Amino acid sequence: MEYEAVIGLETHAELATETKLFCGCGTRFGAEPNSQTCPVCIAMPGVLPVMNRKAFEYALKVALALNCQIRPTTRFDRKNYYYPDLPKNYQISQNCTNLGTDGYLDLQVDGQMRRVGITNVHLEEDAGKSIHPEEAGSDFSLIDLNRAGIPLLEIVTAPDMRSAAEVDAYMQTLRNTLLYLGVSECKMQEGDLRFEASISVRPKGATQLGNRVEVKNLNSMKAVVGAVEHEIERQTEILRQGGTVARETRLWDEVRGCTERMRSKEEAHDYRYFPEPDLVQVEIHEQWLADIRAGIPELPLARRRRFTEQLGLSEYDASILAESHELADYFEACLRCHNAPKPVANWIANDVLRELKEQRKTPTEFVVKPDMLAALVKLVEDGTISVAGGREVFAEMCKTGQPPQAIVEARGLAQVSDSDALNKAVVDALRAHPAVVADYRRGKKNAGAFIVGQIMKATKGKANPKVVSDLVRQHLDKA
């Protein structure tokens, strides 16, 4: 029997607001422990939350970009549970009145379009961090509340994915979308994106869902893919042997590469949700929504499509360039200076990306500005310099930030493309090597390459090889 997996994903994305969700504390990552706290976010007696309007607008922006229905009024709820790094012992969330519902995200998986339903999008606050000293015998834990109260956006999909590859594509697309919207930095290593997956397996074609397993502790996209693959395999094996998959919560063990059952005590929560009485309902007016909608840029998938359909880029180049909006903006800025999509895309996909990676810079920080790259591409394209010369110039541009023309001049890299000037060199070379000419005439066609090589040597590489080889062929065929 064939089996298929049914997968849904819950994503927590940290929003890139200057201040926390309910107080004015900063949100900088890596600050001195407990330095970004105040009476509100450490839950002193008597404090009250005040909603961060920016965070709410970011959430609306995402909900709209994910094609969600927006409720005209939303409120916040309290989710009650005890945890030492949750200072109020309740989390302010929107579990009961999600800000956005019934949306979707389109993705491309192996060249095919897939639509993943978004069940809901809502805001909530993050908890702090517990630190357990590793020294043997230490009998205390430390708590850092810098993160407590940082706005999180929870994005929940419908169980619409069927494979780890789809889950991977969903995560990449969602991440790019959040980056395009400018609402989250999506830095995985700083925990900006966290995931929980629910996975079930059923006989292919069955309409009923299998027993669902939730997997937590997924702190990277790699972990999600690993856990999904592992779970599909594990559950399929159980079903194949005639067993039943237990409905449970499991934890991903990154090191061992497998999931493990969570103690049932940790699962048994009654969160006692009720409306947060310290906050008022938020009413979302049409004008407010319209303003936010106006701020949504062209999203990755649409841009990628435009790159292939209107600019004629390959799927591969388009996907690389559209992946980050900064890179795509850089690309389009180049085109405004020199409208040659394919060569510009080539330079960016190869040379620019490699250099950015080495320098750990973003396209906006990159010393080679779009107009400079465009000028370089043009110089290579019109034969002023060779491709090899272009690479040399690019390397120098990366180092010094000089415009390409200046480097070409300073280094004398301009090719000789003038056929009159090269004609004499060709005639001289043919005269100097009569045996080679005879070989050619006897049908040894690659003998011409030897002549071209001689000329390149004589001109110290400055001759335009294309012009030279054309001239050589003309002379040999003529005589």
Add this chain to the structure above:
Amino acid sequence: MNLVELTGIQLKERIVKREVSARAATEQLFAHIEAHEPRIKAYLTLDMAGALAQAAAVDAKLGRGVQCGKLAGIPVAVKDNMCTAGLKTTCASKILGNFVPPYDAHVVERLKAEDAIIIGKTNLDEFAMGSSTENSGFQVTRNPWDVERIPGGSSGGSAAAIAAAMAFMALGSDTGGSIRQPAALCGVVGLKPTYGRVSRYGLVAFASSLDQIGPITKDVADAALLLAAVGGHDARDSTCADVPVPDYSAELDDLPAHLRIGMPREYFGQGLSPEVRKSIEDALAVYRRLGAEVVDVSLPHTDYAVATYYIVATAEASSNLARYDGVHYGYRTPQKGDIVELFSRSRAEGFGDEVKRRIMLGTYALSSGYYDAYYMKAAKVRQLFKRDFDAAFERVDCIICPTSPTPAFKMGERTANPLEMYLSDIYTISANLAGIPGISIPCGFTAGGLPIGMQILGKHFDEMGVLQVARAFERQATYPRLRPRLAI
């Protein structure tokens, strides 16, 4: 003359005219407190040094000819569930027994900005949960009229302090009657403003959707002044309304012509002490003499008030009090154990019985499977109280009824039976559920010499009307103006 007999406004006038210094008044007050506090036990913390320093600052300001605030030089007591930077704020709970807030509540900031002198923190039922102040984790406050009796609660410390002239003005908080009921039982004025009139920022939450801070004072004029000083918008409390604060004092003596007073029949039924009933009826006769019309009104859902209140209030409290867990501040169990043991032991050892009872009730009301039947139902029923009042206020300008069914009861009389204790608030709870303002003013005495309070309820944000109606009675009424012997 002993300055402590003056009202807040009378004292302020003398201070501003420099007939007496704020420092001298404060010193006299502390001498009076020293004499009577051992028997009354109204205060959990007294800050004489701080108060004298503030008084000296006010005197210096006046000396330089600088304009002083609305409360210039008036010594004010603050209920110990409002945060005071650098001054212990315990909520009368062992769990916050050593808690010193790093910040001032909005109302405390307002007091300081208006040049009041904060003299100390008054006793209360632990986390404001109670009607007698017997639930304090530290001490039992006595009623200055009869030290064998309770002062009411939960703002019993503030009410007793005012009755015993151990403060000129005080702040209380009212979740189900905690300002009005002790004011009634101590023979003083207590005003619960409209929900949203005064910022709750810095008020340690009991039930967020019901809690409201208000004045407890010697007379209505003082209540008007203190409310104007602490009321108004505060961006730190999202539930605090952005509604302008009128100058209550300026129009206090105007009584609306053709005043229509509603007398809710449900508030004069079973359980009401005959002496209290008689006293309210006499008061209504005073209003008739003043030209008012007294109309029979009905608040048909009154019977459900206590049940609704004890679900909403305990549910919110069960969540609001979750933060006292021994991890970040406050009491922590000395016993070693894992995190769950740390939580449960700290809470078991830190909270008193009534607080635990309410946390359990509230936890139950919010639990999955019970939420719809309890919390959700209560939230819906709550709307009915609003409708009841809205309907009544279409016919009348205000509602007059008893504040408490009985005068002050004896200590220990109701501690064994929580339900009986909960019924002490039967006439005050509906105003909190509906969010409307209400004041309790003295209107007479029992044959045994215990004060009786009359409650005046008004429309949302019509504190002005409520104060005017209260003030008219205060000026016209002829009942004997006694003072507890202690206070003289």
